[in-house]
Amino acid sequence: MEYKVSLGPQHPALHEAISLRMTLDGEVIRDADLKLGYSHRGIEKLAEERSYIQNIYLTERICGICSHSHTTCFTQGVEQLMELVPARRGLYIRTLIAELERVHSHLLWLGVAGQESGFESFFMYTWRDREVVLDILEWISGNRVHYAMNTFGGVRRDVDELQKKKILDSLGLLKKRTDYYLNLAASEPTFVGRLAGVGKLSRQQAIDLCAVGPTLRASGVPMDVRKDDPYAVYDEIPFEVSTADSCDVLGRAVVRVKELIQSYHIIEYILNNLPAGPFKVKAPRKVKPNEVYSRYEAPRGENVHYIRSNGSEKPERLKVRAPTLANYPATIAMLKNGFIADIPLIFAAIDPCICCAERLVQLDDVRGGGRVLRFSELRAMANERAKKIDYTKKDIAWPF
Amino acid sequence: MNPETILAKIQGDLAACIQDAALVAPRRIQLKARPEQLTAVLARLKETFGIAHLGTISGVDLGENFEVIYHLSNADVTVSVRILTPRRDPRIPSVCPVIPGAILYERELQDMFGLVVENIPDPRPMLLCDDWPEGQFPLRKDWKFERPAEIIPGGK
Amino acid sequence: MIERLVHWSRVKSPWVLHLNAGGGCNGCDIEILAALMPRFDLERFGVQLKGTPRHADVMICTGAITLQNRDRVLRVYEQVPEPKFGVAAGACARAGCVYRGSYHTLVGIDQLLPVNAYVPGCPFRPAALIDAVVKLLNSVK
Numbered sequence A: 001m002e003y004k005v006s007l008g009p010q011h012p013a014l015h016e017a018i019s020l021r022m023t024l025d026g027e028v029i030r031d032a033d034l035k036l037g038y039s040h041r042g043i044e045k046l047a048e049e050r051s052y053i054q055n056i057y058l059t060e061r062i063c064g065i066c067s068h069s070h071t072t073c074f075t076q077g078v079e080q081l082m083e084l085v086p087a088r089r090g091l092y093i094r095t096l097i098a099e100l101e102r103v104h105s106h107l108l109w110l111g112v113a114g115q116e117s118g119f120e121s122f123f124m125y126t127w128r129d130r131e132v133v134l135d136i137l138e139w140i141s142g143n144r145v146h147y148a149m150n151t152f153g154g155v156r157r158d159v160d161e162l163q164k165k166k167i168l169d170s171l172g173l174l175k176k177r178t179d180y181y182l183n184l185a186a187s188e189p190t191f192v193g194r195l196a197g198v199g200k201l202s203r204q205q206a207i208d209l210c211a212v213g214p215t216l217r218a219s220g221v222p223m224d225v226r227k228d229d230p231y232a233v234y235d236e237i238p239f240e241v242s243t244a245d246s247c248d249v250l251g252r253a254v255v256r257v258k259e260l261i262q263s264y265h266i267i268e269y270i271l272n273n274l275p276a277g278p279f280k281v282k283a284p285r286k287v288k289p290n291e292v293y294s295r296y297e298a299p300r301g302e303n304v305h306y307i308r309s310n311g312s313e314k315p316e317r318l319k320v321r322a323p324t325l326a327n328y329p330a331t332i333a334m335l336k337n338g339f340i341a342d343i344p345l346i347f348a349a350i351d352p353c354i355c356c357a358e359r360l361v362q363l364d365d366v367r368g369g370g371r372v373l374r375f376s377e378l379r380a381m382a383n384e385r386a387k388k389i390d391y392t393k394k395d396i397a398w399p400f
Numbered sequence B: 001m002n003p004e005t006i007l008a009k010i011q012g013d014l015a016a017c018i019q020d021a022a023l024v025a026p027r028r029i030q031l032k033a034r035p036e037q038l039t040a041v042l043a044r045l046k047e048t049f050g051i052a053h054l055g056t057i058s059g060v061d062l063g064e065n066f067e068v069i070y071h072l073s074n075a076d077v078t079v080s081v082r083i084l085t086p087r088r089d090p091r092i093p094s095v096c097p098v099i100p101g102a103i104l105y106e107r108e109l110q111d112m113f114g115l116v117v118e119n120i121p122d123p124r125p126m127l128l129c130d131d132w133p134e135g136q137f138p139l140r141k142d143w144k145f146e147r148p149a150e151i152i153p154g155g156k
Numbered sequence C: 001m002i003e004r005l006v007h008w009s010r011v012k013s014p015w016v017l018h019l020n021a022g023g024g025c026n027g028c029d030i031e032i033l034a035a036l037m038p039r040f041d042l043e044r045f046g047v048q049l050k051g052t053p054r055h056a057d058v059m060i061c062t063g064a065i066t067l068q069n070r071d072r073v074l075r076v077y078e079q080v081p082e083p084k085f086g087v088a089a090g091a092c093a094r095a096g097c098v099y100r101g102s103y104h105t106l107v108g109i110d111q112l113l114p115v116n117a118y119v120p121g122c123p124f125r126p127a128a129l130i131d132a133v134v135k136l137l138n139s140v141k
Helices: A043-048 A052-060 A067-082 A088-116 A120-141 A161-186 A189-195 A203-208 A213-217 A249-272 A323-335 A340-349 A354-358 A375-387 B003-013 B035-049 B100-113 C002-012 C027-036 C067-079 C091-095 C126-140
Strands: A002-007 A019-025 A028-035 A290-298 A301-309 A315-321 B018-025 B028-033 B053-061 B065-073 B078-086 B091-093 B116-118 C015-020 C048-050 C058-062 C085-089 C117-119
Touching (some): A028 A323, A028 A340, A052 A067, A067 A088, A067 A301, A088 A120, A088 A249, A088 A340, A120 A161, A120 C027, A161 A249, A189 A249, A203 A213, A203 A323, A213 A249, A213 A323, A290 B078, A301 A323, A301 B065, A315 B053, A323 A340, B003 B018, B003 B028, B028 B035, B035 B078, B035 B091, B078 B091, B100 B116, C002 C126, C015 C027, C015 C067, C027 C058, C058 C067, C058 C091, C058 C126, C085 C091, C085 C126, C091 C117
Parallel strands (some): B028 B078, B091 B116, C015 C048, C015 C058, C058 C085, C085 C117
Antiparallel strands (some): A290 A301, A301 A315, B018 B028, B053 B065, B065 B078
């Protein structure tokens, strides 16, 4: 007997609008389909009506979690069009903010993963420590969410010695807390058991479906724009690309935790090697006709902006492809033949940022007859299933 | 492999179906293809060079024509393959048989530019709302939006 | 007597529904969650975040309403039992922010629903949200 179940567009856990329609055979998902468009805001059209400097403000508001990703991607693209060499100190500060943003985004994700797997106190812990990162960002930029740091030719605010010291102090605290979480998660077999083997995505599938970011890297493909196509100052900073071979949600968690640690190292390196000099240079207002394809490694994966200029103050075309959109085909592949109780976990594992993806997806009540499942019920089901897992399995272990 | 070698190899290998291949910026290769040969070019890039990751597909309205650009990348280089399609009969072939991950980008092109993607596995509209009028394509340059008058609560 | 009891409990412990109207940038949603986290702890005022509109007294709306989401937002609002209060949180919900002039959004929540309180900021700080909730409750008293 086949059921059709649809989730969204309003559901309490994701806080954003997407609709997911699934064909079920008992508890097993046979087919899944996404309905997008609930968050389409027409940013690409709006960008054509604004000048370049106004577009920094607009691109920042594509997404609230990775706001710096979009502005950096846009800014470095336009700088190439302007044939402008940004100030080196500016580039370092830009990278510093980018890495702080990655830390805050990954901490946020770890909390959500904890919540979806029924580990609520973990959620509260990581979100408390996320506030530390937000405080650092506030010291530097004056804002908690939209930092407004980028401008053509560098950044808008400098980092002074006192701030540097404060950041390093806070970083020490964060490192200690991250180590604590690692041990906590590693010694908690229910958590590891819940994540292992869920949402399989093979290496070949990941490549074919053009997945990006931690989703791709957890399938054993070491693709990281920071290494492959270095922008800003990543070619000067030593770091490793984090990968995992388990192809499941556990792998994605491992990749993110490894990236957290790498990010701490990068931030320390930047603060200790911050070059002196100006933090921004003057930029022209008009841009020669040309085009550029700008890539950036956002916390969720490769972020892409295609910008074409026409010689005026406004861009001819701005095309934005956020990482979440690239991960949707892979998500559908992960959901197929999985259990309905694993949906929240699989969906959360790509770290969906729906407003990002659509610039331009909630789980809701069933339309057209069928059972209504609320996300809270789903999560209860998921937790129920987690209780049945055999934690004596020897082969599952937290890899740290 | 460095970008120059890849460019030389592409020029040698695909000479019959591409024009104007050039290295326009560090690690950025651009080339032109004819729409009917697009899938062959992409398949060749994927098999011979491992350039399989489709970043995105950008559409640009050039007035007489639409330009559609496929941005592909691997660990060394990003290749932008561009094709032109006339405005009065905008048709492009679907690349989903070669790159299954292209489906959402192709559906987006259909919605925003009104391009007809031939043999697309899933032709449903994706982004615009359910009651969006037929034949309106927001990213075309001649499409303008008039904001309706606002209601001011409490009325002034 | 029962009415007074209901009123008292409503003021002392409002249950809140958080609704993303679609066309926002997500920053406000994160800040609402941050307001419920240990640092700001909105729950000490008795405010509890609920998942379903049928349990809620106050609906906090973030983001500009997208055309696709318009009917869904209305449906959710209608499910909230009377008396209900609408809060437009963030610049997009108040007047559209950068999405003003977009073909796929309405400029502000108040074009569609009655709004009792506006929270300014892009995004607002969690403290501003707490202030809005407290002011709203004082006005209900």
